[in-house]
Amino acid sequence: MRHRQRKSDCPVHFALDAFGDAWTLLIVRDLMFKGRATYTELLRAEEGIATNILADRLVRLEEDGIVVKERYSEHPNTSRYRLTPKGIDLLPIMLEIIQWSAKYDPRTAASREFVTRLRAEKARLTTELRSALVAPPERERPRP
């Protein structure tokens, strides 16, 4: 499943080529905010992604350099996916998206407190989340 060829050099178009579909940003969201890292964890997205779609998007994300796939040395059958710096740089976009939705979606689940913090100290929060993402707390062995 190869990338369609670029139709313009517009930066908006470039971005949409990377994540302008219904699922990619939801995967990024789960990696970024929900601490999900393995295939099975990502499968649990509340929106119900299909196995083939998840596999396909993970390949694309890796090809695009937004995600890297790492193997646990101790658990040869378990991989984990992690955002690269390029992926982490999607954070400001995500934050703006969340703010926009919080403003216009009456049903949004973004907590008032989170959005208020966002608005007030976006820069600091970005740095904070960024470092948390770069060096995530080492996790115990995956639960069976």
Added chain:
Amino acid sequence: MRHRQRKSDCPVHFALDAFGDAWTLLIVRDLMFKGRATYTELLRAEEGIATNILADRLVRLEEDGIVVKERYSEHPNTSRYRLTPKGIDLLPIMLEIIQWSAKYDPRTAASREFVTRLRAEKARLTTELRSALVAPPERERPRP
């Protein structure tokens, strides 16, 4: 062509429901940055949008309250589309997207100067563009 039903209350999902496809943000881009307002002007997007897709997305954008359709009183056959406040609030998202692409796309057409200005004075630029959008310069009659 009705909206698929919401699968979650996640703000990211809400946003993707509004513009998580290949074309919607390109239309917003043309309304926002390129001064395009009529159907025919929007058809000239460099990426080559089809007439049926453009018509469909404009309906959706209007349903979602992101765009309003106005008729020229003098030119009964010509409409113009304009961003609503909700649509204008997409500006910060667009700016972050442009910055991200400018950083990672070697072919991007975003000018260095524009991106540098963005980075340095995003807040001021946002206000400036915003007011330019709310009260756009009144234009001459559309060219034949």
Added chain:
DNA sequence: CTGTATCCTTAGGGATACTG
């Protein structure tokens, strides 16, 4: 657990013709 493989259905989208 981490995916592949298949099957099948629908939605997205290109091309083109046509209408008020």
Added chain:
DNA sequence: CAGTATCCCTAAGGATACAG
């Protein structure tokens, strides 16, 4: 000019079964 209406094809995506 501003769209509709078709036609037709491909990609996207759901469901489920299977494999290393």
